[in-house]
Amino acid sequence: MMAAVSDDGLRSEIAHLLTSGFVTDVFPRADSHERVQQLVSDLRLAGDDLKSKLRIAGFTSYPIMQHDICQLCETCMYYKVHRRFCELPELNLPVEPDWSCRLWRI
Numbered sequence: 001m002m003a004a005v006s007d008d009g010l011r012s013e014i015a016h017l018l019t020s021g022f023v024t025d026v027f028p029r030a031d032s033h034e035r036v037q038q039l040v041s042d043l044r045l046a047g048d049d050l051k052s053k054l055r056i057a058g059f060t061s062y063p064i065m066q067h068d069i070c071q072l073c074e075t076c077m078y079y080k081v082h083r084r085f086c087e088l089p090e091l092n093l094p095v096e097p098d099w100s101c102r103l104w105r106i
């Protein structure tokens with residue numbers, strides 16, 4: 001049986017993708033209930049496919065400014081500080097504090 005990929009290993013893999021030209025759907029941001037529901041539904045369909053999850057959620061390896069608010073994992077309600085982890089169930093991925101995605105919520 002293969003060992004599970006560690007948070008650090010998966011975080012490195014994501015960082016590599018995000019900094020080597022992998023394109024994600026950064027906009028439009030999820031700024032309405034309907035859009036959040038649509039994205040969550042799309043993420044559920046993506047299942048465990050990492051690239052699909054990153055693309056649908058619009059991951060970036062840097063914060064995104066939106067309506068004068070800096071959106072980054074560190075200030076998101078789904079961010080677990082000590083584990084550097086996104087606890088949104090449909091993402092459930094290791095992240096860095098200065099990354100962002102369009103499901104950001106405060």
Ligand code: SF4
Nearest residue numbers: 073076079086101104
């Ligand atoms: S939902 Fe929040 S913590 Fe998770 S990746 Fe998006 S911005 Fe980061």
